[in-house]
Amino acid sequence: MLWGMWFVLGVLGTVVVTLLCGVRYIPIDRVGIVEKRFSLRGSLSHGVIARSGEAGFQPDVLRGGIHFLWPIQYAVHRVPLVTIPQGRIGYVFARDGLPLPAAQTLARALPECLFQDAQAFLASSGWKPGIAVE
Numbered sequence: 001m002l003w004g005m006w007f008v009l010g011v012l013g014t015v016v017v018t019l020l021c022g023v024r025y026i027p028i029d030r031v032g033i034v035e036k037r038f039s040l041r042g043s044l045s046h047g048v049i050a051r052s053g054e055a056g057f058q059p060d061v062l063r064g065g066i067h068f069l070w071p072i073q074y075a076v077h078r079v080p081l082v083t084i085p086q087g088r089i090g091y092v093f094a095r096d097g098l099p100l101p102a103a104q105t106l107a108r109a110l111p112e113c114l115f116q117d118a119q120a121f122l123a124s125s126g127w128k129p130g131i132a133v134e
Contacts, residue, residue, distance in 0.1 A: 021071040024062070032062030032076040034069065048096040051119060059119045 026032045039055040050056035062076065069076065084090035100106075 018071065019068075022068050024067045024069060024076050026062050026064050026067065026076075026078060028064035029081050030064065030078045031081050032067070032078055034058040034060065034062060035075045035077065037073055037075060 024032065035057050036050060036053075036055045039050075039053060041052060041054045044050055044054050044056045048057060049059050051059055064081075067076075082090075
């Protein structure tokens, strides 16, 4: 009977530790880039962003706060949050999307804030080299 109690406590302790390992804290001045390590849908066949639940970098980022992700399936890379002061111009370099035509240096202007939503950007044929943001 004593061994049964220790076994149950050991299993409960393992479950609690596993769940606590899935808690991720992102500071307010950083964002978390989510990387899915494995998926039943397989890996990416092309591009850099996994838009359909495949393994790879996910299009959504984690903002500051506490988040829960399964510790074995997901890795979170914390990177600095980039802000562009008012009145300044920023250049967003897209690593995924359609290539630009040969004679074009910058991508076309996008509707306001579309570049901040990776899913919408790629779904609307976002172009690779980049866009100017005002």
